[in-house]
Amino acid sequence: MARKKDPKTDVxxxxxxxxxxxxxxxxxxxxSDVHDALLDIYKDVEKGFADQWERSNDQMDWWDIYxxxxxxxxxxxxxxxxxxxxxxxxxxxxxxxxxxQIFPQSGRYVEVTSSDETIPHALMALLEHxxxxxxxRTKVMPALLRNGDVEGQYNLYITWTKxxxxxxxxxxxxxxxGTEPVETIxxxxxxxxxxxxxVLADADVLVLPQSSDTIEDALANGGSVSILRRWSxxxxxxxxxxxxxxxxxxxxLCEEMSKPRDASLQPSKAKSATDAAxxxxxxxxxxxxxxxxxxxxxxxxxxxxxxxxxxxxxxxEKQVLGCKRNPLWxxxxxxxxxxxxxxxxxxxxxxxxxxxxxIQYQANDAVNxxxxxxxxALLPIVMTDPVKNPRIGSMVLSLAAIWETSPNDxxxxxxxxxxxxxxxxxxxxxxxxxxxxxxxxxMLTQQSSRAKPSQADVAREQQVDILTTADAVTNVxxxxxxxxxxxxVELDHQYRDTDLxxxxxxxxxxxxxxxxxxxxxxxxxxxxxxxxxxxxxxxQQIQQQIAMTNVLRGIPPQQYEGYRLxxxxxxxxxVENTFGPRLAPLIFEDMAxxxxxxxxxxxxxxxxxxxxxxxxxxxDQQHLQAHAQLMQIVQQQGGSGGALKKIQTHIFAHMQQxxxxxxxxxxxxxxxxxxxxxxxxxxxxxGTPRIGAQPGQPRFQAxxxxxxxxxxxxxxxxxxxLRQRG
Numbered sequence: 138m139a140r141k142k143d144p145k146t147d148v149x150x151x152x153x154x155x156x157x158x159x160x161x162x163x164x165x166x167x168x169s170d171v172h173d174a175l176l177d178i179y180k181d182v183e184k185g186f187a188d189q190w191e192r193s194n195d196q197m198d199w200w201d202i203y204x205x206x207x208x209x210x211x212x213x214x215x216x217x218x219x220x221x222x223x224x225x226x227x228x229x230x231x232x233x234x235x236x237x238q239i240f241p242q243s244g245r246y247v248e249v250t251s252s253d254e255t256i257p258h259a260l261m262a263l264l265e266h267x268x269x270x271x272x273x274r275t276k277v278m279p280a281l282l283r284n285g286d287v288e289g290q291y292n293l294y295i296t297w298t299k300x301x302x303x304x305x306x307x308x309x310x311x312x313x314x315g316t317e318p319v320e321t322i323x324x325x326x327x328x329x330x331x332x333x334x335x336v337l338a339d340a341d342v343l344v345l346p347q348s349s350d351t352i353e354d355a356l357a358n359g360g361s362v363s364i365l366r367r368w369s370x371x372x373x374x375x376x377x378x379x380x381x382x383x384x385x386x387x388x389x390l391c392e393e394m395s396k397p398r399d400a401s402l403q404p405s406k407a408k409s410a411t412d413a414a415x416x417x418x419x420x421x422x423x424x425x426x427x428x429x430x431x432x433x434x435x436x437x438x439x440x441x442x443x444x445x446x447x448x449x450x451x452x453x454e455k456q457v458l459g460c461k462r463n464p465l466w467x468x469x470x471x472x473x474x475x476x477x478x479x480x481x482x483x484x485x486x487x488x489x490x491x492x493x494x495x496i497q498y499q500a501n502d503a504v505n506x507x508x509x510x511x512x513x514a515l516l517p518i519v520m521t522d523p524v525k526n527p528r529i530g531s532m533v534l535s536l537a538a539i540w541e542t543s544p545n546d547x548x549x550x551x552x553x554x555x556x557x558x559x560x561x562x563x564x565x566x567x568x569x570x571x572x573x574x575x576x577x578x579x580m581l582t583q584q585s586s587r588a589k590p591s592q593a594d595v596a597r598e599q600q601v602d603i604l605t606t607a608d609a610v611t612n613v614x615x616x617x618x619x620x621x622x623x624x625x626v627e628l629d630h631q632y633r634d635t636d637l638x639x640x641x642x643x644x645x646x647x648x649x650x651x652x653x654x655x656x657x658x659x660x661x662x663x664x665x666x667x668x669x670x671x672x673x674x675x676x677q678q679i680q681q682q683i684a685m686t687n688v689l690r691g692i693p694p695q696q697y698e699g700y701r702l703x704x705x706x707x708x709x710x711x712v713e714n715t716f717g718p719r720l721a722p723l724i725f726e727d728m729a730x731x732x733x734x735x736x737x738x739x740x741x742x743x744x745x746x747x748x749x750x751x752x753x754x755x756x757d758q759q760h761l762q763a764h765a766q767l768m769q770i771v772q773q774q775g776g777s778g779g780a781l782k783k784i785q786t787h788i789f790a791h792m793q794q795x796x797x798x799x800x801x802x803x804x805x806x807x808x809x810x811x812x813x814x815x816x817x818x819x820x821x822x823x824g825t826p827r828i829g830a831q832p833g834q835p836r837f838q839a840x841x842x843x844x845x846x847x848x849x850x851x852x853x854x855x856x857x858x859l860r861q862r863g
Contacts, residue, residue: 159462207220712724739764768788
């Protein structure tokens with residue numbers, strides 16, 4: 138399959154060389170056969186959402202439990218209205234631990250495997266930038282993990298977003314005639330393009346048939362993937378202007394929204410979330426089905442019909458808002474959906490709250506009964522004989538009160554403290570919920586049950602925590618994060634503007650532009666994988682690799698005949714794991730990629746305001762002449778002073794490099810053509826660590842009588858100090 142040319146960047150040699158690219162913007166619903174097929178699909182989608190209505194309604198109850206909201210499931214109806222946030226604390230503990238495991242402190246999240254043994258460091262750095270641009274750590278992943286625990290399903294929708302900013306700044310121009318600099322006001326439109334990751338509620342996602350294993354399996358077997366959208370009139374008009382919706386159908390939908398109607402019976406997780414935050418959501422919206430399905434499409438040239446993945450919008454029973462081919466070049470559905478715990482025979486999973494919901498309700502009933510009992514137990518009961526004490530009305534509880542009655546005729550009683558038994562029931566419910574949800578004491582901001590936990594207890598809790606956490610985050614990595622990275626690469630190839638990337642990322646963006654991946658090789662030449670989980674799980678792997686490197690270096694070559702020792706891949710991986718994809722190619726340079734930059738590209742970077750370094754293989758004389766001509770042109774056109782300073786600095790760097798080359802050539806000629814070997818401290822020099830040695834904490838002599846660190850931690854009630862063995 139040949140690569141399809143982009144009309145914006147690829148210029149054909151002649152009209153005969155221009156391939157016929159299918160029109161992905163062509164409206165397909167105008168065909169009567171396609172329109173009838175879409176109406177049949179709508180009936181299946183409507184029935185599918187009705188079939189999962191009970192599941193969606195239960196999920197609203199699970200969200201009430203997480204949001205600590207009392208509902209009709211409580212058995213006890215008394216004066217107290219207290220909700221014990223046991224499930225809320227457990228899920229937040231899981232989300233915090235899983236996020237820290239997925240995003241390690243090293244800051245390296247992406248790993249790539251290449252078929253030609255090359256590592257695209259610049260493209261990896263660009264993906265790391267997309268991680269920060271999409272706010273994956275703070276916005277997406279906590280919401281995704283929280284939705285997964287409450288609803289039992291992870292749902293991500295990946296698209297590409299583009300927005301513009303109109304910036305204005307002051308600039309100073311230096312005239313040629315030597316007069317005073319002139320300050321001018323300049324403006325520019327800056328376009329930002331990056332992936333957009335949306336977390337979807339499980340109640341708004343439908344996959345048919347519901348017994349499919351994956352989305353690909355559902356689409357391949359004639360099924361569909363539908364997402365329930367809630368659009369306002371402004372959103373509908375925007376899509377009509379962009380050509381995504383048929384104008385007539387869009388206007389009809391807006392008119393239908395203006396009519397009075399009953400509230401939708403479809404459960405809305407967004408409304409539940411806004412209500413929990415104390416915000417009342419107002420305004421009308423239209424319920425639209427965004428459905429992805431495979432349709433039998435006849436080509437425009439009249440050939441045989443072919444099955445193609447299409448995206449359709451439904452506004453009602455007989456209202457098709459629009460249908461087009463998949464706009465993505467990768468021809469994949471942008472939805473990623475995977476259950477938290479896979480159940481054979483069902484696409485969706487079971488909520489983590491469902492097994493502990495009744496226990497949470499029992500804890501709420503127990504604490505409310507206990508608090509009602511405590512209200513009576515805290516008030517005294519006065520028992521008196523009304524015959525012997527006719528002045529009962531004057532017996533008022535007040536400071537320095539005087540009761541005109543015999544002490545023998547009046548006694549005080551106390552209600553039994555039943556609230557203690559109630560709190561014991563709550564503690565038992567808490568323990569069971571934490572055990573069911575896999576939350577151990579090390580995941581919470583509290584101490585263990587023992588006042589002074591031993592090192593064995595702490596190590597055991599940490600080992601259990603590592604095992605349970607690794608199992609959960611591995612599911613997220615394989616089902617969501619790794620496919621998401623591959624979708625980012627595909628979207629970047631389709632939508633990213635090369636010039637804007639160079640302006641935004643300088644030399645790194647230039648290298649990313651050089652490492653172009655053909656569409657058909659996106660899953661063959663390079664395979665991208667989320668590395669954050671693996672980096673946090675194997676934090677000691679780098680030390681083991683360093684130790685094994687020393688062992689390999691000590692084996693004589695004659696003991697592995699037929700093989701040769703190549704440490705370059707190992708060293709490259711060590712440097713990349715330690716310093717990340719941004720610094721690794723600068724620290725451990727690949728000579729094959731360190732080619733000199735052409736003068737034209739240097740001019741482009743200098744005019745954009747970047748500092749361009751010189752290269753050893755540059756023809757300094759040629760570069761000096763070209764840069765001098767560029768500086769004259771900039772001065773004649775009245776360019777900015779910043780660009781002139783960058784050009785002057787770069788010219789001075791070329792002059793220094795040319796002087797160093799001349800001095801080095803003169804030195805080599807004096808020494809007979811043999812360059813000198815730079816000296817340095819070897820392994821035997823004092824103060825230099827051995828090869829492979831790891832930095833450790835300095836040891837010092839403690840003063841007499843100082844308390845040991847282990848005893849200090851134990852006496853203070855905290856965890857004991859864990860010694861690290863080298």
